[in-house]
Amino acid sequence: MSIFVDENTKVIVQGLTGGQGRFHGLRNRDYGTRVVAGVTPGKGGTDVDGIPVYDTVGEAVAVTGATASFIVVPPRFAADAIIEAAQGGITFIVCITEGIPAHDEARTYNRLVAEFPGVRLLGPNCPGIISPGKCNIGITSGDIALPGGPVGIVSRSGTLTYQALHELSQQGIGQTTCVGIGGDPVPGTNFIDCLAAFEADPETRAVMMIGEIGGSEEERAAEWIKAHMTKPVVAYIAGVTAPAGRKMGHAGAIISGSKGTAQAKMAALAEAGVHVCQNPTEAGEKMVEIVRTLAG
């Protein structure tokens, strides 16, 4: 099984008529994803390579019955696009837009939680989600993923998500679903959401988790894993040798406390029983070992 999306998921693309939207929207369709419509205000009635375009999400959903949206619009329009998707009846929103102001993200997230409790937002600033062989929403290159499971991947970093897929596929280890949650300050979906979904998915037998410095999501994930996760987890945290970030001033330092460094995250995960690795290759090798043990 896959989490959040599957072969039946109908997807609209908000921004399909733009350069990036067209490239990735068509690439998702070529992969086999059911891309049923595009939405661009003012371009309703046209089409992109046979995919009909509507003026609003509401119209597109009414005509096609889509439940998922892939948002590829510039940063200044992204927050409104997310809310429009939720208002239009979409329940799973993937927003890859990079560079959305943090205050827009915070406002949008809180509006979704309060007004649209059944809606899940993935991202923003994420690579999207791929269930190999079934559905690919986002910018991940489908040919680096391998269908059939048994590994679930959840990652905060875009390019390291591809790296993780690649490391496993090269070794013949497939994936159930690979979720890129994105590294922005206010992600719609977090590690714990994905870990819980993988824990509940019978076909996922192990999980690879890719984190990075900053914030405390990895530490929170470690607490959750310790309390609830029965499946093996392999983790890699990027940024061990990264220069100290641009100083956020005193208030930021207090919120993150001693947390936020790669070392603190790795220690918290190791303490929760996670196999913590030093680089993506080592994480891939560790996962291969675990999967072969599970199979044997």
Place this chain on the structure above:
Amino acid sequence: MDLFEYQGKQYFARYGIAVSPGGVADTVEEAVAVAERVGYPVVVKAQVKVGGRGKAGGVKLADNVDEVRTHAGNILGLDIKGHVVRRLWVEHATDIAEEYYASFTLDRPNKVHLGMLSAQGGVEIEVVAAENPDAIAMLSIDPRLGLDLETARRWVAEAGLTMAAREQAAELLVHLYRCYEDGDCDLAEVNPLVLTPDGRVHALDAKVSLDENASFRHPEWDEYRATETEDPREKMAKEKGLNYIGLDGTVGIIANGAGLAMSTLDVVNQVGGTAANFLDIGGGANADVMAAALEVINADPKVRAIFVNIFGGITRVDEVAKGVLEALSRVEIASPIVLRLDGTNATEGRAILAPHLNDRLMTEPTMLDAARRAVALANA
């Protein structure tokens, strides 16, 4: 983007937050002119983006024109933790009855805004947080609702501010929140926020960090950008729109995505090398961006080898390959380049480079192999 104190105060003033009258000075004569205008006594303050200015001798009180000359002369050019003082802020000195602390920032774990207010200001707030956490009144603010005056009034009472300061402080906090929210700050911090003996509340310092993602709706930020960075490598990268941080090693790093760039630094370090920089060319980078990245790295004399680590997603590897060739045709790259290319259009990208490979331009199949090769070249 972090602002200098004087810029932070100017930003505060836009939102109606009371600050001391003052002005900027780049020379002793300018400092004198500001002092004469705002009236003695004045405080002469070094403008550097680093803490501990006072202890380093970067903040001095001056009662007359001779003292302004002496202090301004001493502070200009002073090295404070590696930051050379090139600009002063001179303001009318304020008598202080009480010192408070106030800030707004994003509470990432809870995805709401967080206000912090303390009657124990003027000292490092981390110390207060560690030794006496109850002395900080925390206020969670729903980003949909913001901060109203009623809530601010309850908040100043809860923080235990003196009665005489409360109403003005509450009003100032509402303005500060508006500055934080409408002004797209990652952080808006006042330490100290002071009550004067004659009963006025105003901001004596300003620490403001702006969210650069919001720059499209803040044309007024352009002036801050001009003064932002001192490292010439970072300046050049900034002009070319690249996300670059200079380091001290010998392997120049170019990667797409912050995560992969950080991971690249880690791996270079693990195989015995040192990174000269962090450089993320971002998502969707084209040939021009790649060429610009190579030029920035090439300008760093410490670099002995360049490691280009690309896993294409939204970035297309064929564009990256074209950019490498473009850069090589435009400028002479002093160091050998090792590339690792995977992901979107990787086959096309490798094909573009294939006829040009030699001992100055090489590819490796994996990230680890490429790191080893680049480190070997840098250490040779």
